[in-house]
Amino acid sequence: MAAELHGPDLLSAVVLLGAGVVAVPVFKRLGLGSVLGYLAAGLVIGPFGLKFFSDPQTILHVAELGVVMFLFIIGLEMQPSRLWGLRKEIFGLGALQVGVCALLLTGVGIATGFPVAISFVAGAGFVLTSTAIVMQLLEERGEISSTKGQRMVSILLLEDLAIVPLLALVAFLAPIAATDAPPSGLRWMDIGIGVGAVVGLIVAGRYLLNPLFRFLAQSRAREVMTAAALLVVLGAALVMQVSGLSMAMGAFLAGVLLSESTFRHQLEADVEPFRGILLGLFFLAVGMSLDLSVVTANWRSVLFYVAAFMVVKGIAIYIVARLMRSSHTEALERAVVMAQGGEFAFVLYSTATSVGILDGRANAMLTAIIIISMVLTPIAIIGLRYILPREKQSLDGVDVAEGLSGSVLVIGFGRFGQIASQPLLMRGVDVSIIDNDIEMIQAAAEFGFKVYYGDGTRLDILHAAGAGRAQAVLICVDKPDTILAIAEHIKAEYPLVQVYARSFDRGNTLALIKAGVEYQIRETFESALSFGENTLIGLGVAPEEAAEIIGDVRQRDAERLDLQLAGGIHAGNDLMKGNAPVPGPLVKPRQSGRALSEETARVLPAAQTADSAN
Missing domain, CATH: 3.40.50.720 (NAD(P)-binding Rossmann-like Domain)
Incomplete structure (x- = not known):
């Protein structure tokens, strides 16, 4: 009887979610990142693994919305003021690195006998470094705010921005690839429609979006705001798609137009859950799409291009870094860390395949090249640590x-x-x-x-x-x-x-x-007490009473320290973890000249169940 029931394919949903839930934590624990976890999970459950899915392209089309929303969130972060503040690093160092790498990697394809359009798409995709891998590495090292970390972040930011014109360029290159006609053969009518769509979207975003969200905010209906956020993202993507351009470009423009809106943080919070799950689904679908038969049949070519692309890109990054006056050690480290291809290459290759620049075999080979380069990066970084001597800081000045x-x-x-x-x-x-x-x-x-x-x-x-x-x-x-x-x-x-x-x-x-x-x-202790005291005053407690309460908290904390010292440091640590009995409440209502309100008296004793680690 159960077999006769009709409804959603719950098995597929459970397999997709289960694969991600199992693989991602394992890969992050191994230091390989969540992206590789999704890719590996997709490979295992796909048509070349356990065969839970036979048509990954169907899932890929739906999951592309994750990339669309990802670019919308990137656009929200790209306030014109922020872009201006980082203009030298982003549009100087970042643009130079992207330009040099794209030129040299395109040359690799041309030198090995491929047409210009295919060589450019293959090289441009490999230029886009894995943001997930690099940012995770910088975060683990605590170097995001350092000078060299900021340089890498600026380059990644430029590469995130570069995906938008690259996707548009792929759409414009499609007629060249399909007809092998010279540039004059481009369909100028289609180009005009695309430009008109971009201008129309900018005008609509400038004059309509903020009034729309202001009107919706007055309704105080959270679900309506969420629906409106999705409507803006998907609507902008649809306009670009109908105009023959990239859905991602539309979403990015919508994000930029709303980047300085008072509703920016609300929009980001509304879209983020959908972005996360759909982007994970996208990488799962990419993993399923990896055609192992093509890779096996062309393994020599795959390994050659992995080595060629990584070496050429690494050399280009090193040269650019040295030209911009980075030290030898910093330049070499940046070259190794950023020598791999990244997540956006899958988007670029998928788009190029859909418009006819790449065929299925080329897409499978290029996808495999990107994935292998991402896998090799953590290994290369470990090797670099053993090769390079520990950098000594310059004491000049x-x-x-x-x-x-x-x-x-x-x-x-x-x-x-x-x-x-x-x-x-x-x-x-x-x-x-x-x-x-x-x-x-x-x-x-x-x-x-x-x-x-x-x-x-x-x-x-x-x-x-x-x-x-x-x-x-x-x-x-x-x-x-x-x-x-x-x-x-x-x-x-x-x-x-x-x-x-x-x-x-x-x-x-x-x-x-x-x-x-x-x-x-x-x-944080005294600042937190001052914070709490001012909160009490803001809630209507008299300043004298608030000071008395804070003094009581300070005294009882000192008493607890004495008790923990008397029991030894280990006892104190156990106390913090809740493994030892608490010697009296952490704070308690004080019945002094002014009685505490019933609400305050109920809240304060609850703190005795937890011990602060601060």
Whole structure:
């Protein structure tokens, strides 16, 4: 009877979701990224694997909406003001790298006997680096905000922008590929329609979208706003598609037009869930589309082009980096990290196949080349770490800590150290400052601060920085292990020096107290108490009562620290994890001159079930 029931194909949905849920965490755990996880999962469940699906193209057509929404969100992030602020890095370094790589990679195709249109599409697709792989790597290293990290992000941003004109160029190249006619044979009527559609979309977005969302917002119906967001994305994509251009271009333009709208964050939140699941579905479909029979039959060609494209692109990136005055090490690292093809190549190749520039065999080979290059990138990065010596920071223009004699030594001049040193400097205290971040030292010098280079974890540096002669040492670095190591070194070597330490969390605080520091403060504790006090005042609690409540919280926290110290640091850590009994509530209502409201009295005792890690 169950077999006679008609309804949605739940088995296909379950297989797709299950494949992604299983593969993505495994691949991310291996350091290979979610994109490769989706691709591998698609390959396993596709027609060349377990054969759960026989027609991946059907899924691919639906999943292309994920790319459309992805480009809409990219457009939302591309405010004209932001683009202008990054103009030198994006349109200078980024455009130069994309242009040089595209030229050289197109030359690889032409040199091996392929027509210009096919060579350009193949090379241009490989130019587009995997944003997912590079951003994940930068995030893991904590280098997104560094100078070299910002350069890579700017290049990726330009490549994200480049996909839009590349998709349009593919559409315009289609007649050349199909008829082998010269450029004068282009259908100028179609070009005019496309340009008119772009202009019309810009005008509509400039004068209609904001009033539309303002009107819908007044209805206070969340589902209507979500529907309107999808309508804008899909409507703009439809206009571009009907005009013979890329759906992705329409979505991107719609995003840019709304990038400075007051509804930008709401739109991004509404579209993001659909974008995530459809983009994952897109990569699953791409994995299913990988024709292993074509790859097996042409494995020599596939491996040749993987090596040729990666080597040529890496050389081009290195040359551009050196021309833009990057160091040899940074240029080489960027060349290895960005030498692979990326996710947008699949979009470009799919579009080129649909308009007749590529055939199915070429698409399968190029897709395999991109996937293999993405797989090889983490391996190449690991190899690079063993080949390159550890980069030594240039100390040009920076003084090394030596022979300092300030009455107070500040170690670390980040946000915390800058604020902590201000009252000392205003009082005229003789302060010596050391930091091991060259960029921070150079930036501080621009504002008139003299900061010396030195690593506070080394005893010889502490001695040269005058730690033994100082009345007090302020540890203001941000890593808990480093904070504790510096404190232990100073207390062991200079036991009479007062040590004031910034603490990362409760566990770090307990360890610092055990080490014997005179004073420690959790970096978020006092600011959070001030935040809570002002919240109480904003809710109508009298300032005196709010201050009394905060004082009670501060006192009880100190009592809990004493109890944890009496039970040992391990007991304190167990307490944070909820594995030990809590010795009394973390906070409790105080029945002083002013009684707390019933609502406050009900909320505060609930905190006894959790212990802050701050």
